[in-house]
Amino acid sequence: MSLTRFLPTPSDRMGILWTLLNIDGSVIIEYGPAGTTHFSMGLFGELGIEQENRLFTTHMREEDVIMGDTSRLENAIVEVDQNFAPKVIFVVASSSSAVIGTDLRGVSKMVQPKVSARLIAFEQGGFRGDYSFGIKAAYELLAQSLAVRGAEHRPGTYNILGASSGAYRCKADAYELQRLMSETFSMRCLCPFCLETTVDCIESMSGAEINLVIRQEALPVAQLLEKQFGIPYVFGAPYGYQKTSEWLDAISEKLGRVPNPKVIGPLKKSATEMMQYRMYARMLRRDKMQAYLYGEYETVRGIGEFLSEMGIRPTYQISTHNTAPLSDVAEGILYLPGEKERISILKSLDHTLVLADDTAKRLISGTNTFLRIATPLIDGSQVAHHMPLIGPRGADMIREAVDEYVNTLR
Amino acid sequence: MDGNELLGRLKTLGKIEDPNKDIHGLSYAQFPGTHCPLMGAAMAVRGIRGAYMMIVGTDECSYYTKHMTIHSEDWGGLAGRCVSVTIDQHDVTFGCAKKTEEAFSELLEEVTPEAVFLVTTCVPEIIGDDFDAIADSLSERYGIPVMPVHTEHFKCENHMPGVERAITACIRLMEPQPVGDGVNVLGQRLGRFEDTELYRVLKSAGVPVCAMIPSGCSIAEIRRAPSAKVNIVVNDIGMPLARKMKAKFGTPCVFFDKFSDPARIAEAYEQLFAFLNIEVPEELTALSEEAKAAAAAAKERLTGVPFIYGNTPFRCFEACGFMASLGMVPQLIQCHGISEDDRRDTEHILQCADPYITQVANIAPLQYIYDVLKPKLYLGHEYAARLRKKGIAIVHTDAGGGMLGYEVTTYFTKQLLAAAEEAEAIGKEDAQ
Numbered sequence: 001m002s003l004t005r006f007l008p009t010p011s012d013r014m015g016i017l018w019t020l021l022n023i024d025g026s027v028i029i030e031y032g033p034a035g036t037t038h039f040s041m042g043l044f045g046e047l048g049i050e051q052e053n054r055l056f057t058t059h060m061r062e063e064d065v066i067m068g069d070t071s072r073l074e075n076a077i078v079e080v081d082q083n084f085a086p087k088v089i090f091v092v093a094s095s096s097s098a099v100i101g102t103d104l105r106g107v108s109k110m111v112q113p114k115v116s117a118r119l120i121a122f123e124q125g126g127f128r129g130d131y132s133f134g135i136k137a138a139y140e141l142l143a144q145s146l147a148v149r150g151a152e153h154r155p156g157t158y159n160i161l162g163a164s165s166g167a168y169r170c171k172a173d174a175y176e177l178q179r180l181m182s183e184t185f186s187m188r189c190l191c192p193f194c195l196e197t198t199v200d201c202i203e204s205m206s207g208a209e210i211n212l213v214i215r216q217e218a219l220p221v222a223q224l225l226e227k228q229f230g231i232p233y234v235f236g237a238p239y240g241y242q243k244t245s246e247w248l249d250a251i252s253e254k255l256g257r258v259p260n261p262k263v264i265g266p267l268k269k270s271a272t273e274m275m276q277y278r279m280y281a282r283m284l285r286r287d288k289m290q291a292y293l294y295g296e297y298e299t300v301r302g303i304g305e306f307l308s309e310m311g312i313r314p315t316y317q318i319s320t321h322n323t324a325p326l327s328d329v330a331e332g333i334l335y336l337p338g339e340k341e342r343i344s345i346l347k348s349l350d351h352t353l354v355l356a357d358d359t360a361k362r363l364i365s366g367t368n369t370f371l372r373i374a375t376p377l378i379d380g381s382q383v384a385h386h387m388p389l390i391g392p393r394g395a396d397m398i399r400e401a402v403d404e405y406v407n408t409l410r
Numbered sequence: 411m412d413g414n415e416l417l418g419r420l421k422t423l424g425k426i427e428d429p430n431k432d433i434h435g436l437s438y439a440q441f442p443g444t445h446c447p448l449m450g451a452a453m454a455v456r457g458i459r460g461a462y463m464m465i466v467g468t469d470e471c472s473y474y475t476k477h478m479t480i481h482s483e484d485w486g487g488l489a490g491r492c493v494s495v496t497i498d499q500h501d502v503t504f505g506c507a508k509k510t511e512e513a514f515s516e517l518l519e520e521v522t523p524e525a526v527f528l529v530t531t532c533v534p535e536i537i538g539d540d541f542d543a544i545a546d547s548l549s550e551r552y553g554i555p556v557m558p559v560h561t562e563h564f565k566c567e568n569h570m571p572g573v574e575r576a577i578t579a580c581i582r583l584m585e586p587q588p589v590g591d592g593v594n595v596l597g598q599r600l601g602r603f604e605d606t607e608l609y610r611v612l613k614s615a616g617v618p619v620c621a622m623i624p625s626g627c628s629i630a631e632i633r634r635a636p637s638a639k640v641n642i643v644v645n646d647i648g649m650p651l652a653r654k655m656k657a658k659f660g661t662p663c664v665f666f667d668k669f670s671d672p673a674r675i676a677e678a679y680e681q682l683f684a685f686l687n688i689e690v691p692e693e694l695t696a697l698s699e700e701a702k703a704a705a706a707a708a709k710e711r712l713t714g715v716p717f718i719y720g721n722t723p724f725r726c727f728e729a730c731g732f733m734a735s736l737g738m739v740p741q742l743i744q745c746h747g748i749s750e751d752d753r754r755d756t757e758h759i760l761q762c763a764d765p766y767i768t769q770v771a772n773i774a775p776l777q778y779i780y781d782v783l784k785p786k787l788y789l790g791h792e793y794a795a796r797l798r799k800k801g802i803a804i805v806h807t808d809a810g811g812g813m814l815g816y817e818v819t820t821y822f823t824k825q826l827l828a829a830a831e832e833a834e835a836i837g838k839e840d841a842q
Contacts, residue, residue: 002512004494007476011469029439033532033563035446038771039474053774056439060564065536076438083411083437083775095468096532096564099502126468127499340516362488378480378488 001338006359007376009321009337010166011126013095014043015134018165019142020090020122021049025199027056027086027117031073031102032094032125034059046377047165053084065100070107077108081115087199088146091121098125120145132297132321135164136217142194142202143221148228151207156187159208159225161233162218163195167296168357168375169382169389170195173237176388177212180238184248184263185255193218210234210255214390215298216326239302240395241271242309267392271309278311280406287351287409292316294342294356295374297323299389301330303355303373303398310402312353316345320357320374353405355398369405371398411437413782416775417766420742423756424764429748436768436775444746444771447561448475450572451529452492453599456484457624458580458632460524464513465494466506466541467531472496493517497533506539514548514556524629525555525583527576535562555583555629568746568770573599574647577624580632581654587637589661591686592618594638596663597648598625600723601812607697608642608666608814611679615691623651640685642666644814646751668724668814670732670822672701675815694816701819705736708823713737715830718783720744720790721770723811724818727755729789732819733826734762741783744770744790786833787826801840803832 020028021044030037037057044051058076063069073091080089091108108119120141124134139161158181163174174192181187190208191201211222211233222233232254238247245267252259281289289312293300297319304314317333324335336342346354346363354360354370358378361370372380373389388394416436426432448465452475455463465472472494479485479492495513497506510528517523528548530541545558557579561572577597593612595603603609603622612619621627621635636659641652643665652663662685666678676698683690716739719730726745734740735758743765748756759765773792780800788797789805797804805825813821 001516002495002509003516004472004476004496004513006488007480008469008472008494008496010473014470014473033446034440034443034771035448035563035569036470036474037440038442038445039449039478040470041442042477043474052441056441056774057443058438059440059443062565065564072438079437080439094532095470096536099533099536126470127502130469359488376477 001340003339005339010131012124012128012131012134012137013092013126014040015131015164015166016092016122016124016138017055018044018047018049019135019138019194020092021051021054022165022194023088023142023197023199023202025086026088026090027054027080027084028090028092029073029076029080030055030057030092030094031070031097031104032057032060033096036094048171048382049165056080060094060096065096068100068102070102073107074111077111077119078114081117086117089115089117089119091119093121093123093125095125095127098123098127118145129325130321131166132217132323133325135166136220136325139194139218139221140224143205143224146199146202147205147221147225149203149206150229151204154190154204154207155209157190157208158187158210158212159191159193159205160189160195161193161211161213161221162215162298163192164215164217165195166375167299168373168377169387169394171385172388173214173390173394175385176391176393177214177238180244180248180263180391181212181251184259185251185257187257193221206231210251212251215296216328219327237298237302238390239299240306240309240398241267241274241392243302243305244391244395245271270392270395274310277402277406281311284409289313289353289406289409290315290351291353291355292345292349292360293373294318294320294360296320297326297329297333299373300333303389304333306395306398307353307402312402315352318342351409353402355401367408369401369408371401411775411778413778413780416778417782420766420768422764423743423767424760426748426767433745433747433767433769436772436779439774440772441774442771444567445569446563447566447569447572447575448529448531448563449478450569450574451527451559451561451576452478452572453569454573454576454624455491455527455529456482457599457622457626458525459626459628461629462491462493462517462521462523462526463529464510464517464526465492465529465531466510466534467494467497468533469496471531491523502533502537505537506534507544510544511548514552518552523554525557527557527559527579529559529561529576532562532564535560535565557582570647570746573597573624574650577648578650578654580623580635581651581658583629583632584636584655584659585633586659587634589639590618590620590637592620592638593682593686594620594635594641594661595622595625596641596643596651597645598622599645599647600625602626603644603814605812606814607817611691611694611815614693615683615686615688617686617688623648636661640664640682642682644668646749666814667728668810668818670724670729670818671735672698672705672816672819674728675701675819679815697816701816704820704823705732708827709736711827712830714739715787715833716741716783716785717787717789717805718742718744718776718779718785720788720792722789722805722807724807724822725755727752727759729822730765731755731758732822734759736823736826738787738826739763740765741785742766742768742779744768746770787829798836801833801836803829803836805829
């Protein structure tokens with residue numbers, strides 16, 4: 001349980017960073033040893049996140065650790081404010097500053113009168129949980145700090161809540177949602193929270209007609225915006241044809257808008273076609289249609305339901321992150337923090353559809369069929385932003401993997 | 411940012427009295443910042459076959475280090491020799507010893523490492539777990555060498571101490587040996603020693619190489635390293651190990667860094683062959699002449715060319731001194747620090763110019779410096795297209811990382827000339 005052989009689950013701090021790095025018009029100052037910032041470039045580059053003039057470190061010396069001197073941070077904040085004039089400066093703790101208990105909120109409060117930028121401090125240093133805790137904390141603080149001033153109402157707009165850079169195919173998923181909303185309701189996205197967005201977008205979120213919440217970590221933001229501005233929300237990421245259809249129906253109901261039948265019709269037809277897989281499952285003599293799923297909670301739940309519609313039993317459904325911050329966890333979805341148990345399960349799989357990350361791909365035997373649905377990326381890249389996991393296009397891709405899998409069964 | 415204002419914060423080389431206090435950064439906020447010693451330790455352990463690296467640190471430190479090793483054959487890829495003990499709030503409060511012991515036990519159930527480098531990071535060092543004692547205890551319990559390597563970044567400025575500490579820890583592996591005629595190579599972190607001129611010269615002189623630490627060696631080779639007649643230290647990071655070997659086994663050492671000045675290279679070769687009790691090989695005369703001719707030819711073209719030094723695989727002040735001797739003008743030198751060993755080179759530079767000195771790895775504010783100093787060349791990693799817009803060409807020197815001897819002079823001057831030519835072409839384009 002104590003040994004980590006592969007890549008550990010990213011920490012809360014990492015989740016906070018990849019959330020904040022997606023906000024144009026802001027700058028992040030990390031208060032900690034410089035090496036962590038430099039080292040992070042590899043991961044953020046892989047996630048397709050720009051860092052130049054968006055991410056800075058103060059470095060930290062022994063005397064800062066021992067004496068608690070924060071002048072280095074104070075000077076950096078003033079300097080960044082003067083040189084880059086961002087609307088917001090996020091002051092982010094490092095593991096070192098968190099352990100010694102640096103009061104970043106206090107420092108930010110003290111420096112605030114000297115700068116034009118809004119200072120927002122994140123004191124998580126990587127010890128409060130994994131990245132799921134981090135993005136939840138980031139969403140909440142961002143919404144509380146930036147989205148609660150009433151903005152101009154913009155009819156025909158919506159926000160996506162819960163778009164996260166750390167999620168596999170996150171951009172493609174966000175673009176697919178936007179395509180669906182545009183083609184079904186002729187609506188446009190006001191703020192993709194928090195992916196390729198801006199401080200201005202976040203500040204305008206309260207002007208949207210509806211919030212589309214695609215992961216539970218963003219639910220508190222939807223609830224806050226509903227309470228404060230009466231903005232309704234629909235929760236759930238639309239995986240599979242049937243669920244996408246239901247998701248669009250739910251939006252239609254909330255908004256009183258009639259969905260475009262040219263979108264709904266083909267979705268319902270595809271959903272009906274899925275029944276053939278159940279029939280095929282009954283014809284198998286040697287094998288059973290079964291799947292191993294390992295990915296972000298919402299992805300596992302969504303794809304697991306889609307596969308169940310096809311008669312494929314998800315024998316293992318494992319979340320990459322702790323499910324503790326989530327308010328509603330479906331039965332059967334586990335979080336296994338230790339690698340050893342996951343390795344043991346993966347090595348035991350036979351004639352299984354494995355939807356997981358590249359680590360799993362390396363561990364399974366050749367009788368299984370693999371489709372990547374989770375980070376980390378080890379064997380490839382993520383450039384096809386027109387190939388989502390959600391919506392009808394995502395369902396098409398998953399269906400192709402299922403067809404490939406079915407051909408291996410007897 | 412105002413470039414003049416930024417330069418106003420810096421001291422020039424001639425005005426630096428205490429390098430620890432007088433070398434300032436261009437700004438308080440840095441990007442990307444220096445690499446950390448954890449990465450340095452990983453660079454060192456990569457080259458030591460049969461050794462595992464067990465990181466004790468946060469998820470983040472472990473993630474980035476593992477991420478770096480995943481595509482490396484040396485490391486063994488995803489399931490390779492880099493593993494970790496990721497610490498959480500509980501470990502911060504109650505210590506990491508128990509978890510480390512459990513992880514070690516798990517590791518040894520699955521593999522049989524010949525040695526383990528137990529690498530601690532910032533947080534375990536702040537909370538003060540005694541990893542020297544933990545390493546000793548693990549070593550005793552499992553009967554394999556476990557070497558603690560401390561890589562807290564808040565006590566140093568870059569990654570080099572991590573490499574240095576990892577290779578210095580190898581002293582624990584070494585055992586007394588009968589002394590032979592061979593040499594050890596200490597401190598080569600880039601490239602393969604077998605590809606260097608120095609290796610070819612030693613080989614043709616019949617001098618065997620015993621251990622190359624850490625650029626490619628086995629635990630058994632490290633164990634037998636005291637059999638060498640001389641240690642060739644090819645970078646400062648090899649010096650602490652060389653000193654320990656001198657004290658423990660009496661092995662003398664020669665400092666033979668990637669010098670670019672042919673005179674310095676000649677000195678190193680002479681010192682080395684004196685220790686080996688061998689005549690300086692004839693072939694070095696031709697190599698020396700070739701290097702001197704390359705330098706003389708370069709001087710004709712490079713005199714008066716202003717440059718900013720960022721980073722190269724070469725020795726910072728020695729390389730800048732060599733360029734100054736070619737008539738080039740150092741305007742700003744980015745460095746990790748200035749040591750007593752640099753004095754000879756800094757004095758040489760001061761005879762030609764008095765450049766600004768600043769800390770490395772902070773490219774954001776440099777953009778404003780370019781507008782003020784208007785250099786023609788930049789040595790180091792920067793965005794080429796952006797520099798081009800400012801009329802600056804990059805001097806690419808990465809391939810020099812795998813060189814030692816007169817080949818450095820020949821290669822370096824060639825790269826300088828190519829970049830100067832490019833800068834000239836950029837100037838002509840701008841004029842049109």
